[in-house]
Amino acid sequence: MGTLTLIANMALKLATTMMFLHHGALASLKYRGRTTDAPLPKISIMVPLFKESAMMCHLLTHLRQLDYPKNLLQVILVMERDDITTAKTLAGVKLPPWITTVNVPNGTIKTKPRALNYALDHCRGSIIGVYDAEDAPEPGQLRKVARHFAESDEKLACVQGTLDFYNSRSNWLSRCFTIEYATWFRIVLPGLARLKLPVPLGGTTLFFRRHILEELGGWDAHNVTEDADLGIRLTRFGYHTELLPTVTLEEANCRGWPWIRQRSRWLKGYAVTWAVHMRAPKTLLRDLGLWQFFGVQLLFAGTLSQFLLAPVLWTFWLAFLALPHPLTGFMPSWAFYTLGEIYLMSEVINIIVGMLACNQAKHRHLLKWVPSLHFYFPLGSMAAYKGFLELLYKPFYWDKTAHGISLATAPAPPLTRPEPPHHV
Numbered sequence: 001m002g003t004l005t006l007i008a009n010m011a012l013k014l015a016t017t018m019m020f021l022h023h024g025a026l027a028s029l030k031y032r033g034r035t036t037d038a039p040l041p042k043i044s045i046m047v048p049l050f051k052e053s054a055m056m057c058h059l060l061t062h063l064r065q066l067d068y069p070k071n072l073l074q075v076i077l078v079m080e081r082d083d084i085t086t087a088k089t090l091a092g093v094k095l096p097p098w099i100t101t102v103n104v105p106n107g108t109i110k111t112k113p114r115a116l117n118y119a120l121d122h123c124r125g126s127i128i129g130v131y132d133a134e135d136a137p138e139p140g141q142l143r144k145v146a147r148h149f150a151e152s153d154e155k156l157a158c159v160q161g162t163l164d165f166y167n168s169r170s171n172w173l174s175r176c177f178t179i180e181y182a183t184w185f186r187i188v189l190p191g192l193a194r195l196k197l198p199v200p201l202g203g204t205t206l207f208f209r210r211h212i213l214e215e216l217g218g219w220d221a222h223n224v225t226e227d228a229d230l231g232i233r234l235t236r237f238g239y240h241t242e243l244l245p246t247v248t249l250e251e252a253n254c255r256g257w258p259w260i261r262q263r264s265r266w267l268k269g270y271a272v273t274w275a276v277h278m279r280a281p282k283t284l285l286r287d288l289g290l291w292q293f294f295g296v297q298l299l300f301a302g303t304l305s306q307f308l309l310a311p312v313l314w315t316f317w318l319a320f321l322a323l324p325h326p327l328t329g330f331m332p333s334w335a336f337y338t339l340g341e342i343y344l345m346s347e348v349i350n351i352i353v354g355m356l357a358c359n360q361a362k363h364r365h366l367l368k369w370v371p372s373l374h375f376y377f378p379l380g381s382m383a384a385y386k387g388f389l390e391l392l393y394k395p396f397y398w399d400k401t402a403h404g405i406s407l408a409t410a411p412a413p414p415l416t417r418p419e420p421p422h423h424v
Contacts (some may be wrong), residue, residue, distance in 0.1 A: 017352075042073075048132075058134065074123065173256065201231040310378070
């Protein structure tokens with residue numbers, strides 16, 4: 001099983017890489033940059049917050065820097081009602097009229113998708129966007145999004161921006177995380193879109209046509225990786241996602257245990273997403289077709305099995321180190337060494353793809369760190385086992401990631417002028 005999914009994942013990564021090499025930069029995916037006479041739409045941005053006092057100055061500074069007519073922009077800071085610390089911080093800040101707050105009532109669960117569903121009723125825009133508290137979007141991002149929707153067909157439901165990190169030089173973990181994101185957002189996701197496969201959305205810098213989002217019923221409030229689930233549901237309803245060459249900088253989780261906690265939540269959400277959609281596999285196959293159905297299996301079941309079974313594959317390093325391996329007594333030597341060569345080939349492919357993703361001015365300092373991903377991905381296996389254990393006793397638990405650890409490297413000056421906020 002581990003070898004089969006490894007081969008399938010290798011094939012997918014090679015296919016997306018070929019798309020990258022053939023089509024070039026992300027800008028060629030769909031964004032054409034043409035001028036259009038269509039009037040700018042009203043855009044509503046939701047920013048879910050929970051214990052984000054440390055990020056408030058950073059967040060509000062970058063929201064104010066957005067280059068979009070403020071009479072067409074609505075930003076909603078979505079807070080949990082019992083989040084006293086964030087409320088106190090906002091109470092000392094003057095918010096412009098186009099930024100308001102919404103308090104989410106207490107409930108049996110406390111998740112980001114539940115907060116987004118509640119705040120959606122307060123949105124007035126025809127395009128709905130989502131940012132996270134640590135985000136630093138490009139100032140012109142919303143104009144690109146509006147133009148892209150105006151130039152596209154009505155089946156385009158979602159535009160996903162590119163995510164990157166502003167603290168890539170903090171330590172080894174942040175460097176590897178940045179390499180992984182560069183590969184995912186610059187090669188893999190654009191390749192999936194070009195291959196007409198479902199695109200697992202990122203949790204931020206997402207923009208939706210409002211009527212389509214409401215048609216799908218919003219987000220699954222119980223899914224801790226609500227973005228990936230929504231990406232599949234969009235595809236099942238006949239819609240598609242495109243990636244836009246506009247960057248939002250985030251803070252890379254650069255501490256070991258917090259990184260594992262965050263990744264365990266993501267992988268737990270992948271498991272829940274796969275299980276939910278596979279409750280009726282024939283219906284899923286009918287909705288998606290064979291090609292996209294295969295893509296869902298590879299992206300979700302394949303990813304999960306790779307993380308869970310990776311320790312078995314790592315044992316092949318024993319053979320490369322001329323040490324005895326327990327499998328040599330159970331299979332012919334040619335079969336054993338073939339499996340070992342497949343594993344080695346996957347390591348080589350990961351290095352090549354990572355170097356391609358980082359072969360640009362901003363990320364070239366990371367090229368020498370790409371081979372060290374071999375020691376980075378075992379953390380993902382630890383996270384996968386943690387996530388699967390949580391599925392048994394707290395499947396809806398949202399393992400909160402603390403932000404502001406590397407705030408000193410963020411591109412934002414401090415915010416001043418405290419005054420009471422506007423409330424909804």
